[in-house]
Amino acid sequence: MTQKTVLLAEDDASIRLVVNQTLVTAGYQVRATSSADALERWVRNGEGDVIVSDVYLGDTAIFELLPSIKLARPELPVIVMSGQNTILTAASAARHGVFDYLPKPFDIDQLTSLVGRALKAPGKKDALTSAALKDKSEGSLPLIGRSDPMQEVYRIISRVMNTDLTVLIEGESGTGKELAAIAIHELGSEQDGPFKALDLAAMSTDKISKDLFGTPDEPGIAFDPGATLYLDEIGDLPAEAQTQLVKLMREAGGARIIASTRQPLSKLVEEGKFREDLFYRINVVRIFMPPLRQKKEDIQELVRAFLLRAQRKGLASKQIEPAAMDLMMAYDWPGNVRELENLIMRLAALSPDAVISQRDVERELRAEALKDIASTGSFESEIESLLHRYVMADLLQASPDDSRIHQSVMEQVERPLIKLALSVTSGNKLRTAALLGVNRNTLRARINSLGLADD
Structure with missing residues (x-):
């Protein structure tokens, strides 16, 4: 069997060396370059069976070369x-018909596997109609973030945006489910109609029916080919509307449907609250929007974007001091990206200084926490509720001389408290001890005892 040749284009010498050696070890011939001109010349000369290229080769983007590459070698x-x-x-990768897009850093074995699959797969058709992307910039796109969880979101969106497949977007409130739906609609070449979002939880059955299905004189958006119908929180859809939606989805030529849910639909099916046939029609392609606590490396980029957004709304330009950013990185954001955006907008509007300080962030987060306590009860009552849930059974089964329960509860409260204080002070143990009102040596002993020394 003839040995296959990989054309490798990468301007980072260390990455080029590692990828080159790995592909050679896997049994491929490799021609490697950092030059866009060399890559184009090899393609025109008929060399190579697959291209592996970085997005940028010097000042040249691979997407600028792909039209001529596809013209010369459409099946490459x-x-x-x-x-x-x-x-x-x-x-952009999907729109230009590339076989796959691999964000760095990547597993080298994953790249080798992709090369093997690309060589076996039939060639993709030319997909260079890029009208939907030509006016786009990073600042105009609805989704922000470069973390690994967001990379998976982007990969799935790039695969479904030019199809009419039904998509189910799952995730907690505030994670950006509707923004993902908007990205699928705006970046797709097939959806040239309107984007219509329906908040099902806030609508009556009659209103849902009218918006979806219309009247005898005026058909609803569900029958508009090229439109995208976004059904927010489909788990809250009333039974009658579920039946109508199933009927609609049996008919061809209607709007593309993207649905979202904060609760697992499979569980609702088991409980008899959601039609099983509708679940299987909705559950074609699934996208999971990660909570902010699972992608904290995106917080800095999100904060910068929200500050620019605030400035575009007429608010003064603001910056964030490092200690304030550290505090936001340490917080778990139960309201996710929506909570972070609301915080930044409040700080941009209310902070009198050009630089938002750690104290400003602390004040706003504390105010929100007090609101939550006021709406749910006192902090002590919250603790009491947790003790009933997690400790009551142990207390009922414990013997009179069992001292482990008290020690266990104290440790489970003390450990997250110390972790939170350390995160607020960026690991400064002297400041942490002062914040907690304990001796520095006592704090050091508790950190070691609670297993926090290596965190």
Whole structure:
């Protein structure tokens, strides 16, 4: 069997060396370059069976070369590597008909596997109609973040945006489910109609029916080919509307449906609250929007974007001091990206200084926490509720001389308290001890005892 040749284009010498050696070890011939001109010349000369290229070769983007590459060798598969890691990169890769998009850093074995699959797969058709992307910039795109969880979101969006497949977007409130739906609609070439979002939880059955299905004189948006119908919180859809939606989805030629849910639909099916046939019609392609606590490396980029958004709304330009950013990185954001955006907007509006301080962030987070306590009860009552849930059974079964329960509860309260204080002070143990009102040596002993020394 003839040995296959990989054309490797990468301007980072260390990455080029590692990828080259790995592909050679896997049994491929490799021609490697950092030059866009050399890559184009090899393609025109008929060399190579697959291209593996970084997005940028010097000042030249691979997407600028792909039209001529596709014209000369339309069946030549292309794998794009990117350190940019944004949804626009993934969307551009999909729109230009590349075989796959691989964000850096990546598993070298994953790249080898992709090369093997690309060589076996039939060539993709030319997909260079890029009208939906030509006016896009990173700042205009709805989704922000370069973390690994967001890369998976981008990869799935890039695969479904040019199809009419039904998509189910799962995730907690505030994670950006509707923004993902908007990205699928705006970046897709097939959806040239309107984007219509329906908040099902806030609508009556009659209103849902009218908006979806219309009247005898005026059909609803569900029958508009090219439109995208976003059904927010489909788990809250009333039984009658579920039946109507099933009927609609049996008919061809209607709007594309993207649904979202904060609660697992499979559980609702088991409980008899959601139609099983509707679940299987909705559950074609699934996207999970990660909570902010699972992608904290995106917080700095999100904060910068929200500050720019505030400035565009007429608020004064603001910056964030490092200690304030550290505090936001330590917080778990139960309201997710929506909570972070609301905080930044409040700080941009209310902070009198050009630089938002750690104290400003502390004040706003504390105010929100007090609101939560006021709406749910006192802090002590919250603790009491947790003790009833997690400790009552142990107390009922414990013997009179069992001292482990008290020690266990104290440790489970003390450990997150010390972790939170350390995160607020960026690991400064002297400041942490002062914040907690304990001796520094006592704090050091508790950190070691609670297993926090290596955290």
